[in-house]
Amino acid sequence: MENSALYETLNQANAAVIAEIKKARPHLVDVKPAEDCIPALREGRTLLHAGPPIEWVDMTGPMQGAVLGASLFEGWAKSADEAETLAAGGKIRFVPCHDNSAVGPMGGITSAHMPVLVVRNAEQGNVAYCNLNEGIGKVMRFGAFEGEVQTRLAWMRDVLAPVLSEALARIEGGVNLTTLMAQAITMGDEFHQRNIAASTLLLKTLAADIVGTAASLEKKQEVLSFLGRTDQFFLNVAMAYCKCVMDAGATIEAGTIVTAMARNGRDFGIRVSGLGKRWFTAPVNTPVGLFFTGYSQDDANPDIGDSAITETLGIGAAAMIAAPGVTRFLGAGGFADALEISEEMREIFIDTNPVLQIPTWDFQAACLGLDVRRVVETGITPLINTGIAHRKAGIGQVGAGIVRAPLGCFEKALEALAAQQGIKA
Amino acid sequence: MLHAVLINGIFQDSVTLMVVSRDLSALPKVNRVSVMMGTPANKNVFRETGLWHAAFEVATPNDLCLVVDSDDNDPAIAGAMAEQVKNRLAEQARTNRKAGYPLARTWRRARQLLPEANLALISVAGHYVIEPARQALEDGCNVMIFSDNVSLEHELELKMSAREKGLLVMGPDCGTAIVNKAPLAFANRVPSGPIAVVGASGTGTQEVTCQIARLGSGITHALGLGGRDLSERIGGISALTALDFVAQDSASRVIAFVSKPPSPAVKERILEAMKNIGKPVVAMFLGERVIQRNMGNIHFTQTLDETAALAVELACIDAHVSSLPDVSNSSICGLYCGGTLAAEAAFLLAENQGIELDAAHPDGFMLHSGGHRIIDLGDDAYTRGRPHPMIDPTPRNDMIRALASDLSIGVLLLDVVLGYGGHMDPAGEIVTAVAALRAARGEQAPIVVIANLTGTADDPQDRGEQSKKLEEAGILIAESVRSAILIAARAISAQPAQTGEAPALLREAPAIVNIGLRSFADDLLANEVKVVHEQWEPAAGGNERMQRLLAQLN
Numbered sequence: 001m002e003n004s005a006l007y008e009t010l011n012q013a014n015a016a017v018i019a020e021i022k023k024a025r026p027h028l029v030d031v032k033p034a035e036d037c038i039p040a041l042r043e044g045r046t047l048l049h050a051g052p053p054i055e056w057v058d059m060t061g062p063m064q065g066a067v068l069g070a071s072l073f074e075g076w077a078k079s080a081d082e083a084e085t086l087a088a089g090g091k092i093r094f095v096p097c098h099d100n101s102a103v104g105p106m107g108g109i110t111s112a113h114m115p116v117l118v119v120r121n122a123e124q125g126n127v128a129y130c131n132l133n134e135g136i137g138k139v140m141r142f143g144a145f146e147g148e149v150q151t152r153l154a155w156m157r158d159v160l161a162p163v164l165s166e167a168l169a170r171i172e173g174g175v176n177l178t179t180l181m182a183q184a185i186t187m188g189d190e191f192h193q194r195n196i197a198a199s200t201l202l203l204k205t206l207a208a209d210i211v212g213t214a215a216s217l218e219k220k221q222e223v224l225s226f227l228g229r230t231d232q233f234f235l236n237v238a239m240a241y242c243k244c245v246m247d248a249g250a251t252i253e254a255g256t257i258v259t260a261m262a263r264n265g266r267d268f269g270i271r272v273s274g275l276g277k278r279w280f281t282a283p284v285n286t287p288v289g290l291f292f293t294g295y296s297q298d299d300a301n302p303d304i305g306d307s308a309i310t311e312t313l314g315i316g317a318a319a320m321i322a323a324p325g326v327t328r329f330l331g332a333g334g335f336a337d338a339l340e341i342s343e344e345m346r347e348i349f350i351d352t353n354p355v356l357q358i359p360t361w362d363f364q365a366a367c368l369g370l371d372v373r374r375v376v377e378t379g380i381t382p383l384i385n386t387g388i389a390h391r392k393a394g395i396g397q398v399g400a401g402i403v404r405a406p407l408g409c410f411e412k413a414l415e416a417l418a419a420q421q422g423i424k425a
Numbered sequence: 426m427l428h429a430v431l432i433n434g435i436f437q438d439s440v441t442l443m444v445v446s447r448d449l450s451a452l453p454k455v456n457r458v459s460v461m462m463g464t465p466a467n468k469n470v471f472r473e474t475g476l477w478h479a480a481f482e483v484a485t486p487n488d489l490c491l492v493v494d495s496d497d498n499d500p501a502i503a504g505a506m507a508e509q510v511k512n513r514l515a516e517q518a519r520t521n522r523k524a525g526y527p528l529a530r531t532w533r534r535a536r537q538l539l540p541e542a543n544l545a546l547i548s549v550a551g552h553y554v555i556e557p558a559r560q561a562l563e564d565g566c567n568v569m570i571f572s573d574n575v576s577l578e579h580e581l582e583l584k585m586s587a588r589e590k591g592l593l594v595m596g597p598d599c600g601t602a603i604v605n606k607a608p609l610a611f612a613n614r615v616p617s618g619p620i621a622v623v624g625a626s627g628t629g630t631q632e633v634t635c636q637i638a639r640l641g642s643g644i645t646h647a648l649g650l651g652g653r654d655l656s657e658r659i660g661g662i663s664a665l666t667a668l669d670f671v672a673q674d675s676a677s678r679v680i681a682f683v684s685k686p687p688s689p690a691v692k693e694r695i696l697e698a699m700k701n702i703g704k705p706v707v708a709m710f711l712g713e714r715v716i717q718r719n720m721g722n723i724h725f726t727q728t729l730d731e732t733a734a735l736a737v738e739l740a741c742i743d744a745h746v747s748s749l750p751d752v753s754n755s756s757i758c759g760l761y762c763g764g765t766l767a768a769e770a771a772f773l774l775a776e777n778q779g780i781e782l783d784a785a786h787p788d789g790f791m792l793h794s795g796g797h798r799i800i801d802l803g804d805d806a807y808t809r810g811r812p813h814p815m816i817d818p819t820p821r822n823d824m825i826r827a828l829a830s831d832l833s834i835g836v837l838l839l840d841v842v843l844g845y846g847g848h849m850d851p852a853g854e855i856v857t858a859v860a861a862l863r864a865a866r867g868e869q870a871p872i873v874v875i876a877n878l879t880g881t882a883d884d885p886q887d888r889g890e891q892s893k894k895l896e897e898a899g900i901l902i903a904e905s906v907r908s909a910i911l912i913a914a915r916a917i918s919a920q921p922a923q924t925g926e927a928p929a930l931l932r933e934a935p936a937i938v939n940i941g942l943r944s945f946a947d948d949l950l951a952n953e954v955k956v957v958h959e960q961w962e963p964a965a966g967g968n969e970r971m972q973r974l975l976a977q978l979n
Binding site (some may be wrong): 009010011256338343344345346373374376377378379380411414415417418421423425 | 520527528529530531536537962964965966968970971973974975977978979
């Protein structure tokens with residue numbers, strides 16, 4: 001990157017990246033059809049997916065299931081079989097969310113007529129998108145694609161999205177997500193496994209304006225009811241927030257700060273501030289954790305989804321201490337475990353985030369600035385809190401747990417940084 | 426039959442692995458189990474102990490090598506033992522989590538958690554020591570290296586770098602130290618007191634500090650040096666720094682120094698440094714026969730208990746002397762009734778002051794040199810036509826009074842011999858004479874009077890009564906002639922110039938980054954010392970290519 005020349009040292013470049021990250025102030029401003037925001041989705045049968053680039057044959061069950069779901073939703077196929085034929089026949093184009101200013105949880109499959117959250121950075125002006133959380137159980141992001149999944153997707157498109165759009169339009173400048181998250185982290189959210197406080201705060205913020213929309217009373221009740229019971233609704237908002245912030249940092253185009261971590265079920269990919277849009281990948285690990293009744297570790301799909309963008313910023317598992325409750329997903333899981341995890345993560349981040357102070361960490365601020373060098377030096381790889389999808393398409397979420405990023409992608413990025421700097425081992 | 430397996434991705438300190446090896450060896454179906462990191466040194470140990478296995482050829486220092494000696498021919502036993510190792514280490518990690526101190530994985534983080542850290546206690550395997558030790562010194566922290574098997578080159582590099590920065594490196598192979606009550610590695614709970622211990626010997630330092638405690642005294646600090654510090658190659662760099670540290674520490678009144686005999690050139694430097702300190706130093710060079718027990722402020726001893734006892738005695742003397750009027754740079758006069766007491770005093774004072782004894786003793790002068798004089802009043806010159814001074818104190822009383830005009834004398838030594846046949850109140854006589862002497866000299870010319878009482882409680886004069894009289898008259902009672910000479914010599918010695926502040930390590934509350942053995946941090950915590958434990962592992966898991974890249978990516 002030519003910008004590397006602007007900074008005398010990598011540490012100076014990193015300081016510039018961190019300054020941009022700290023400056024960013026993303027606001028939730030709208031909810032719109034994906035095709036209105038993302039030009040790629042206007043070209044033929046195109047789907048966004050999670051993680052680094054991947055083709056149909058290499059996708060794991062949940063992502064394939066979501067592809068079928070999206071094909072049915074878009075009306076490209078009348079049945080799952082027909083959809084599979086299309087996908088397998090190369091009739092669908094797959095592009096990473098991350099290449100389109102977007103992120104998507106689990107499969108990350110996003111199609112033209114699905115609504116997306118529009119998060120705009122009030123400072124630097126860049127925008128990030130994420131689809132809307134469907135709730136738990138049989139949901140498309142985990143690979144379920146029939147029946148209630150389709151019904152819900154249609155309702156989200158026809159009712160939820162227009163009502164939210166209209167409500168947000170009533171709020172000058174949209175919802176300031178930084179202040180909302182600063183509050184929520186003091187209420188026990190780490191924004192990956194636990195978003196109940198932020199989801200509630202968002203509902204509280206939007207409620208009056210939802211009621212103030214022109215939608216029918218019944219629709220407004222449906223929307224409020226959905227937001228009221230969807231504890232993880234804010235996860236997708238937090239992901240768009242993190243994407244928006246990390247993209248602002250990436251504009252420095254220098255340094256060793258990780259700007260994205262994403263998994264496609266096969267590969268774990270990272271992007272680095274000084275290495276542009278190149279992905280550095282290594283095979284994903286499989287999460288371990290707690291399973292819903294009737295399911296076990298054997299059913300777990302390998303690690304998948306763009307939600308590791310939260311850990312990229314320094315929340316999620318890195319902020320485990322903010323949400324000691326979710327450490328139960330670690331197995332034994334007590335407060336000491338949560339503390340140990342955040343303390344360990346602090347080793348690989350070079351700074352802290354002044355807007356996200358954690359009371360249970362003695363008001364230390366959340367981690368900020370994940371440095372490739374520190375990961376390689378310490379061998380400590382980022383820990384990621386994650387939902388666990390069934391490995392087969394069509395079943396959906398079967399548990400939640402934790403997983404480590406593989407060291408290999410960080411070593412590859414380090415090699416690339418060395419090559420860029422003209423450094424030889 | 427030997428079965429072996431390499432376990433990747435686990436790095437553990439040797440003591441933890443020794444405990445695991447011991448526990449696994451006690452399991453049924455195995456004769457012996459040994460688990461060690463695959464360092465070249467450990468590989469040699471495997472070879473030398475008959476536990477070498479071909480699987481270890483490819484082992485790197487980052488591989489855990491496990492070998493099982495079993496009558497069982499099934500190689501699966503190695504795998505089963507490997508599982509046991511993993512489980513036990515995981516169990517230990519779980520226990521570790523309940524630590525009452527912060528944990529770090531890097532020096533950087535340790536310093537974030539303990540910004541005031543002033544010492545790194547390092548106990549990682551010897552060939553890894555250099556990196557964390559360098560880092561600590563660069564960051565302005567003193568270092569104690571518990572580990573052995575550190576190369577001489579590295580030891581010298583670290584110590585030279587420390588010297589430049591005014592820091593102390595204790596070790597390598599430094600088993601014990603106590604800094605401001607913080608027990609470092611193998612150390613005892615020793616009460617606080619006026620004695621600083623500097624030792625190149627671990628158990629030697631432990632024994633001396635414990636003897637000091639047993640004698641009712643205590644220590645300021647016990648600083649370690651490591652077994653090679655006084656060698657020609659290292660040149661006693663740490664010994665000199667440690668002596669300099671305790672010299673500047675006003676709470677350290679007496680210094681006890683314990684080591685094997687240094688190389689001659691180094692010894693000269695060390696003795697020179699001890700001399701310059703001015704404070705009393707008790708030096709023990711283990712195995713060296715003491716020919717001269719004294720060299721100014723330096724006292725030589727041969728045994729550990731002797732070292733401790735003398736240090737305690739000198740500390741008591743120091744406390745006494747500091748409450749006395751200043752008679753530094755004056756001379757000593759001893760007026761003895763007892764000939765042998767006079768002879769002993771003369772011999773000891775001559776040794777102490779480095780002066781020669783004359784063969785002849787005209788007029789009872791057992792010593793008359795360097796301004797000092799020790800006189801035997803039982804000599805024929807004084808008893809001709811008179812009773813012995815033990816019966817008639819008049820001649821000595823007169824000589825005491827006569828010192829009123831001899832202002833070069835600042836210390837008066839006397840003996841008080843009780844028992845049948847002697848004067849019934851020798852103390853009373855002395856008190857009267859000393860009172861007259863002091864009155865004549867006035868406050869501008871003080872004189873310190875030290876008496877030896879030879880007598881028992883059952884003697885007709887009553888030792889208790891006699892000593893009470895003397896004490897009330899401001900006369901010091903010495904336990905022995907030897908002790909009297911020590912007090913006298915201390916009183917006339919120039920008081921060490923009070924230097925400025927003690928070095929930070931001795932001045933500040935200890936704040937320690939423990940790198941390596943976990944239990945040392947537990948001990949520090951139990952002693953309410955601020956500690957962060959760094960769970961050290963080689964950078965990049967020992968991947969040398971990555972290490973080289975990281976070193977350049979700044």
